[in-house]
Amino acid sequence: MTKIKIATEWLESCAGCHMSLLDIDERILELLKYVEITSSPLTDLKHPPEEGVDVGILSGGIGNSDQEKKAKEMRKKCKILVALGDCAVFGGICNLRNFFPKEEVLNRGFVETESTSKGKIPKSEVLGELTDQVSGVNKVVKVDVYIPGCPPSADSIYYALTELVNGRIPVLEGDLLHYD
């Protein structure tokens, strides 16, 4: 059986969704018989290979231009795109900054913080520019599979991956579908 190729990437996120992926524990050994992880934030190779992958997995929302670029790159290089976790599905906890104008958020973070003296908002070509609002991944690219949860349980992720391995688009139901 040919292994399906998977690449993962995290955008505006904590590492929780990827930690939940690792929480699959020993079942990951069974999965690795059918899956090749080509790149991920947890492995040496960080970027999806040029030739592309079968499944791309994105955790985290879109909060700056760099994340937008990474999401588009993953979409271009994968056949099936999975939004993993609440942040990727609808912005999740990152949406909290949407209550404030971007300038106010930057000022609070880099200038007004109690422990900051002579703070300055960083500006550089190599830094992504903050978007006006945070959004889920589907605001920027087409998503094929949604796995909500903060983070999604290891069981939900394992179920989704085994369905994909078997050539099916996973439909999460019951205990596997939650937003907390």
Ligand code: SF4
């Ligand atoms: S959904 Fe929750 S666990 Fe996943 S990246 Fe967002 S905050 Fe972290």
